[in-house]
Amino acid sequence: MKIPCVKKPCKDCPFREDSLEGWLGEERATQIAESPSFVCHKNTDLQCAGHMIMRGHSNSFVRMAARFNIDLGLKGQILVFDDTQDFIDHHA
Template sequence: MSNLPHIKKPCRDCPYRKDALKGWLGADRVRELLAAESFVCHKKLDRQCAGHMLIKGEANAFVRMANRLQIPLELSGRELVFENQDQCIEHHRSYRDPSASQKLADT
């Protein structure tokens, strides 16, 4: 059986992990990354990111392709990444984010 080029577990610096540096990327950048159909690991540029595949599931093109080809990805570490995309975006929101300022102005 063929292997596909991917990371099997989110690395310690994965932006989709619950323990990622709070506000690291900003909400807008994380929204962009999550809107992508797939995401290459920022450390191993020749492999797909495990965190992106885990948080997006079937919405990730790489996951869909593997499923169609019946190639198991053997992903682990689901408990390390955010439960959903909204939690991830909120975690990366920083006080400098324009969207955070607007949110405060609306309250």
């Protein structure tokens, strides 16, 4: 069984620490950060690697993969914000 997801945050992923500051605005960043999942803005049929990495087990797809013992193969953790507040602050 596979989970439909991107494996690594793309160069334009809003969850990357080097994303454009203020890009999303505080309100939209808060909505996205609090969402249980988020699709990739480039591949809308796949789950966003950045959201899964940043939210960890708070992301519904990460939890589902864990329940079924599926390795998502996520890479690029060092590129992504460590927590949702840093993400929101960056985009505010």
